Amino acid sequence: MAKYLLLKHYRGAPAAVNDVPMDQWTPEEVSAHVKYMQDFAARLESTGEYVDGQALSPEGTFVRYDGEGRPPVTDGPFAETKDLIAGWMVIDVDTYERALELAAELSAAPGAGGKPIHEWLEVRPFLTEPPTITE
């Protein structure tokens, strides 16, 4: 088994096929999309492959250390940064092929016109524990 992160971008990924902003959909289309995502997570739990899923607020702030005894320096929010993470799902699956298959399924979530969005998702393997037997 290996864990993979399925990463969804607000920005930074190539354009989806059905690339219509969510606020331009009908309310029913939004509901259908949300239900698809919930059903997807529930199905993964029933197959014993679900680990975690979270959504992130689109606005974030950059923070850095500014020296001993000084408050942290903040900058932003950067509404126009190049890459923006919308959320993620963590899965625990038998093979890399299975991870790709599930990401593709998630990418087929319905969007405008009830048609699949075909959005690009990023699949990233987790770094594991090192194996015990090394030679």
Add this chain to the structure above:
Amino acid sequence: MDDALLRTLTPSVIGVLVRRGADFAAAEDAVQDALVEAVRVWPEDPPKDPKGWLVTVAWRKFLDAARADTSRRVREVRVEAEPSPGPGEEVDDTLQLYFLCAHPALTPASAVALTLRAVGGLTTRQIAQAYLVPEATMAQRISRAKRTVSGVRFDQPGDVATVLRVLYLVFNEGYSGDVDLAEEAIRLTRQLAARIDHEEVAGLLALMLLHHARRPARTGPDGRLVPLAEQDRRLWNTRLIAEGVDVLQAALARDRLGEFQAQAAIAALHADARTADETDWVQIVEWYDELVRLTDSPVARLNRAVAVGEADGPRAGLAALAELDPALPRHTAVAAYLHERDGDPATAARLYAEAARSAPSLPERDHLTRQAARLNTRLRG
């Protein structure tokens, strides 16, 4: 309260219930319930016959569950109140459970989870924590696994090789958690070796003992990986080494070589060297030749290239490496190592940095990054 005893009894109690007519999935659930009750009751009121107590309580739990269920399962329960003891002396229930839980129809992850629960007597929560997934996910994985093997006859002999692969996975890919999976894998393999006279079971047990012996030396105080050549060999557990060597020698004496015996032999040769310099690399290469012949595994070939580099010099190692697919995991790390030994630190530093980027684990990435940094610092100075 003897947790180890409870867990040792788990598979044989499941076996008794199955022989009395319970289906495996229901029997396994009932025994888990009985274990929970044992943990509650035994400290105050320890039973004279722990196994008999577990069988009685588990059977009652099973009947309760069957009655609470629809009439469907009750119909399947042929024996109601006082079950006959049933056969079971001639067939080892615990052994049958090893086979069932490693059934080839199961995916490796399902077989591992089911084995740890039904043979190992661990709770779903413990298994979930060990593999860093939510308890609900692990519960589903286990119940799907039980459905997959629901039609398998309990009394048919299985394939030892599939059981060994599952136990190897538990040992080798064990994560850290409350449950020490390496210890658990050793316990389960020891228990299997006591039940079945098979040279590869012994080979796997020896392999585990010999690697487990090195555990105190394998990581530094800050959690960093310490490569074999740099380990403080005084920290190796000599008792485990002695046992591993004994088990291995008895297995090898039967002259039916298999991959686990060959791997254990390599580990034994390392254990035999008081310092890294005293390692008998020529013999290790011979064992890798056997291992490659037995498994044709690319990982064995990669490790063989390292051993050739030690036995016949880095050029010979690089030549052996050149015959392998560069896409193999850890191929670049091996190339980096051999190039450094060949007196080419610039190439080695570049390859170490490249290997770090594709390292499959964090400690390995840190180790490879440190190697690149060490060489780059030297090259600048």
